Amino acid sequence: MTIEKAGSGETVRAALAEAAARLSAISDTPRLDVELLMAHAMGSSRDAVLLGGLDRETPQAFAALIERRLAHEPVAYILGERDFWTVTIEVGPGVLVPRADSETLIEAAVDHFGARAPATILDLGTGPGTLLLAALDQWPQARGVGVDASPRALDFARRNAERIAPGRAEMVAGDWAEAIDARFDLILANPPYIEAAAELPRDVAEHEPAEALFAGEDGLADYRRIAPQLQRLMAPGGVAILEIGHTQQQAVTALIEGEGLNVACRRDLGGRPRALIVT
Template identity: 65%
Template sequence: MRAALAAATASLTPLSATPRLDAELLMAHALGTTRNDLLLRHLDAPVPETFAPLLERRLAHEPIAYITGTRAFWTIDLAVGPGALVPRADSETLIEAAIAHFGARAPRRILDLGTGPGTLLLAALDQWPQATGIGVDASEAALGYARANADALGLAPRAAFATGDWAAKIEGRFDLILANPPYIGTGEQLPAEVRDHEPASALFAGADGLDDYRRIVPDLPRLLASGGAAVLEIGWTQADAVTGLASQHGLAAALFRDLGGRPRAILLT
């Protein structure tokens, strides 16, 4: 297995920023175990026959999360697959921004616009055990994953999901509004694993990547409860544009950066 992992790492290096991690995750999946268990107990075991087909899928640029069917995010593990945006570690910045805003307080009602497989809503509900929330998405495929994830995590009693066009049919006020909308311009280049596999509707938002912010931000003043906050993920070049849009609607903005130091989230109050 050590030799197989080394060879897989070498073959994955031209297409992945994390070739060794990819190889280990695929091997653990082939074994039906965790990566930690693989590294601690199985490195001298025979290579399972199921490993080679998994590696071929990755070499064809299929996302690791689609191959293994799961992705860790914040404190939870989420089932993911075709039709749902793969959760990214950078999106954890939104949860960190919300924690910074609320401090010792806790949001009671949470709205996640464009919930995908339930990523932000379920992470927030796990963070704040007394909260309830609604996840909205235009994709029935994504909502299927979201509902299954809520059930698997024991969060279904506190999570509702609805098919919707952003906040168009949402009523009431929320302490915390989360959104990771599409923000990639239609002319921008993407890695093959994203471009060829993840849903375009969750990626692209017009020529400048700002179309969906223009839909979401005007609704925020009517949806935010007193003392609440909306946290939106942004592309790293979009802070000024989204801040300016928020200002037009009477919202104050604070910028949060991801672990790479790039602008990643705008908190609006």
């Protein structure tokens, strides 16, 4: 297959180096960004590009992708997807981009259940279905419900569910768990937790939905709503695992313990508090 026939005359190797240098001013991961964008332009995988495509001619489409990234558009939006845990999540404007830190919640769930498996899973604020679908892929016999208030997010979530866990995931519109009248073995939630006045990178502030990021002046508004609902939602022996901002362990723990529940904390790969494990 000839993929470089409408190319620029520049080799992929040279284009990657030049583009990474340009992106270094706006990205913490410029080389990764350009490799992913080049693979997308070539209709290939990143591994295939690096292992066998560096001396090919750069496809013409690559330049436009770099300009979009230089305008601070998230790589995941440009690609239309983001890998998370063992699944690939379709994303786009209007939904939160999955972060690697959120995999801490799935790791905590796997450790909690051990050789067992949850039969039922609830994902509060599911967005494009990230946590729920990763969990359903981990436990193929489980079924789950994802709840979100955003019609746009639910559109993505339903498409992702049809591809990743057909027939096993129900995506419903809701205001947290107010309309949920069932109990679950595993409850997952990555609610908004950023303070209203916080400054965010332009990639996030200018592109990702504010309603999925900000949670009042102290970033705790949604935890105050979720905490009182957890006990009625957990099945006997169940667990709820909530993502937190790395400075929020003490405050969110106090909210949950105030509901008579026990709380442990799991740190992410950077050593920061990231997931509260509620039993």
